[in-house]
Amino acid sequence: MCHTVSVTGQIEHTLRGSWTSSGAAAAHLSPTSMRWLRQRIGLTDTTTPAMPSSLLEVPGSALPQDARAELEALVGAANVLVDDAARLGRAGGMSYSDLIRRRSAAEFAVPDAVLLPGEAELVQGVLEICSQHDIAVVPFGGGTSVVGGVDALRGGKRAVVALDLARLDRLVSLDPTSRIAVLQAGMRAPEAESLLAAHGFTLGHFPQSFERATIGGFAATRSAGQASSGYGRFEDMVEGVRVATPRGEWRLGVAPASAAGPDLRQLAVGSEGALGVITEVAVRVRPAPVRSRYEALVVDGWQAGSDAVRELAQSHNLADVTRLSDVDETEVQFALSGGLKSRALNGYLRARGIRKPCLLILGWDAPSRRELGRRRTATLRALRDIRTVSLGRAVGESWKAGRFSGPRQRDALLDKGVCVETLETATHWGELSELRSAVRTALVRSLRSGANRPIVMCHVSHAYETGASLYFTVLTPRAENALEQWQTAKKAAGDAIAGRGTISHHHAVGVDHQPWLEAEIGGIGNEVLAAAKRAVDPKGILNPGKLLS
Numbered sequence: 001m002c003h004t005v006s007v008t009g010q011i012e013h014t015l016r017g018s019w020t021s022s023g024a025a026a027a028h029l030s031p032t033s034m035r036w037l038r039q040r041i042g043l044t045d046t047t048t049p050a051m052p053s054s055l056l057e058v059p060g061s062a063l064p065q066d067a068r069a070e071l072e073a074l075v076g077a078a079n080v081l082v083d084d085a086a087r088l089g090r091a092g093g094m095s096y097s098d099l100i101r102r103r104s105a106a107e108f109a110v111p112d113a114v115l116l117p118g119e120a121e122l123v124q125g126v127l128e129i130c131s132q133h134d135i136a137v138v139p140f141g142g143g144t145s146v147v148g149g150v151d152a153l154r155g156g157k158r159a160v161v162a163l164d165l166a167r168l169d170r171l172v173s174l175d176p177t178s179r180i181a182v183l184q185a186g187m188r189a190p191e192a193e194s195l196l197a198a199h200g201f202t203l204g205h206f207p208q209s210f211e212r213a214t215i216g217g218f219a220a221t222r223s224a225g226q227a228s229s230g231y232g233r234f235e236d237m238v239e240g241v242r243v244a245t246p247r248g249e250w251r252l253g254v255a256p257a258s259a260a261g262p263d264l265r266q267l268a269v270g271s272e273g274a275l276g277v278i279t280e281v282a283v284r285v286r287p288a289p290v291r292s293r294y295e296a297l298v299v300d301g302w303q304a305g306s307d308a309v310r311e312l313a314q315s316h317n318l319a320d321v322t323r324l325s326d327v328d329e330t331e332v333q334f335a336l337s338g339g340l341k342s343r344a345l346n347g348y349l350r351a352r353g354i355r356k357p358c359l360l361i362l363g364w365d366a367p368s369r370r371e372l373g374r375r376r377t378a379t380l381r382a383l384r385d386i387r388t389v390s391l392g393r394a395v396g397e398s399w400k401a402g403r404f405s406g407p408r409q410r411d412a413l414l415d416k417g418v419c420v421e422t423l424e425t426a427t428h429w430g431e432l433s434e435l436r437s438a439v440r441t442a443l444v445r446s447l448r449s450g451a452n453r454p455i456v457m458c459h460v461s462h463a464y465e466t467g468a469s470l471y472f473t474v475l476t477p478r479a480e481n482a483l484e485q486w487q488t489a490k491k492a493a494g495d496a497i498a499g500r501g502t503i504s505h506h507h508a509v510g511v512d513h514q515p516w517l518e519a520e521i522g523g524i525g526n527e528v529l530a531a532a533k534r535a536v537d538p539k540g541i542l543n544p545g546k547l548l549s
């Protein structure tokens with residue numbers, strides 16, 4: 001019964017082309033904030049609400065009758081869905097382009113059926129049937145991909161099905177001594193956290209898509225959460241995987257470390273559904289924190305800010321959440337938050353010698369008040385040579401309270417005719433500022449036209465000893481040819497990144513990043529991936545067109 005509820009909820013949300021069923025109403029954008037934004041980016045007073053999903057055209061299902069009968073016999077007729085609503089609910093992910101396509105009734109690929117197996121063994125059986133009938137299979141977790149990862153591409157096959165893992169949502173086992181939990185792949189992040197919390201543990205993986213994304217999706221995309229500085233990226237948490245492939249089941253991970261050749265777990269992690277369907281993930285868990293504290297500082301200018309984060313990373317004093325916004329992002333956060341009076345705040349900061357405010361959010365989790373105090377003191381001490389002004393705990397805690405609100409705000413901005421999208425990369429510290437400038441310039445040049453004054457803002461939220469991620473958000477008035485407007489800008493940014501940083505720090509390759517993959521991994525790299533694909537999926541039924549072209 002519980003499965004039905006969560007699956008229905010997922011369909012409803014996705015059909016509306018918004019993050020929650022209440023759409024833009026779930027965001028808090030005050031009239032003052034909107035007025036500010038209109039003036040800042042040159043937005044006219046238009047509204048472009050989402051159109052009802054009933055206007056979207058859904059082609060009939062092409063699932064062959066004999067294959068359908070076999071699939072129904074395997075997973076149960078109730079778990080083979082061919083109705084329009086179910087299929088439309090799994091047609092694509094949650095990128096800006098996906099949402100625009102749904103809002104404008106543009107064409108997009110719809111799967112011929114949705115399969116909901118309830119056991120790992122049944123996933124294996126589904127792959128065998130689909131392989132025999134030449135049917136493409138798109139593994140579908142939370143459907144939050146922003147790179148076309150769950151597009152229902154057929155790849156020349158007779159039909160394409162979305163293999164929705166929502167019913168694989170159990171905690172298989174928990175070993176408190178080794179601190180390892182085995183989770184089924186379709187479990188959503190909030191459920192994982194609440195099940196682990198009942199045993200005193202946490203995963204510590206909090207991406208902005210936390211509310212909807214799944215354990216299998218995190219593993220398949222090498223996801224990174226907002227607290228990655230403390231808890232690590234998702235691949236750092238993976239101890240083992242159970243993977244269904246058309247050639248049979250593949251289990252990996254018997255020890256915490258191994259010299260038995262290359263780490264093949266890392267071939268499954270990041271495989272984006274093209275090398276198998278992850279059915280279970282053994283993850284490292286940590287004791288749930290007893291204390292946490294978030295606070296905000298302001299640093300003067302991007303360079304001082306990135307020097308500060310580098311210092312923290314290289315001296316091993318990063319807070320669990322360490323997030324530096326550039327001047328533009330700081331301005332937008334202050335203006336759209338509604339709570340902070342930006343003019344008064346800027347006056348206060350100027351009086352303290354801060355000309356180019358860059359917000360630095362620091363958040364610590366700890367097992368005790370004492371440990372929290374120790375770590376906080378160490379972080380702040382490492383910053384002592386850098387001019388900072390404290391905005392205190394309230395701003396930090398308010399960032400924490402709103403850390404999953406971005407997608408709701410995006411829905412509201414989409415309704416107001418704003419083009420709002422993000423992209424990310426990472427590079428070494430020596431190149432970081434130059435790459436940021438190059439990507440900013442490429443995006444601004446591409447998006448500036450007529451009275452439009454695009455804002456391109458950036459933050460660092462994942463820092464390493466040798467470098468950091470750069471996460472860009474764009475706000476500009478939406479052009480009539482909205483898809484082309486963004487695709488042109490994305491190409492300009494991708495070209496600026498290629499060869500200088502990674503084409504994706506945590507969103508994965510999907511369809512959208514393929515043009516630049518070879519620049520990153522080389523022709524040989526592409527051939528290695530293709531050889532791995534041939535070994536596990538000789539007929540090429542798994543997620544065609546993703547990761548590998």
Ligand SMILES: Cc1cc2nc3c(=O)[nH]c(=O)nc-3n(C[C@H](O)[C@H](O)[C@H](O)COP(=O)(O)OP(=O)(O)OC[C@H]3O[C@@H](n4cnc5c(N)ncnc54)[C@H](O)[C@@H]3O)c2cc1C
Pocket residue numbers: 093094095138139140141142143144145146149150165185186206207208209212213214215216217218219220221222223224225226271272273274276277278279406407506507508510543546
């Ligand atoms: C608003 C928003 C904010 C986001 N914020 C972040 C963020 O902070 N950090 C971050 O890392 N990402 C973020 N993302 C991207 C996205 O949430 C991640 O890529 C996430 O890991 C996808 O999980 P999912 O369960 O939704 O996977 P899906 O979108 O369903 O699938 C993603 C890819 O993995 C494959 N896949 C899914 N499940 C399996 C499985 N069990 N076995 C094999 N392949 C599978 C799919 O075929 C697809 O290629 C964000 C996305 C949105 C829309």
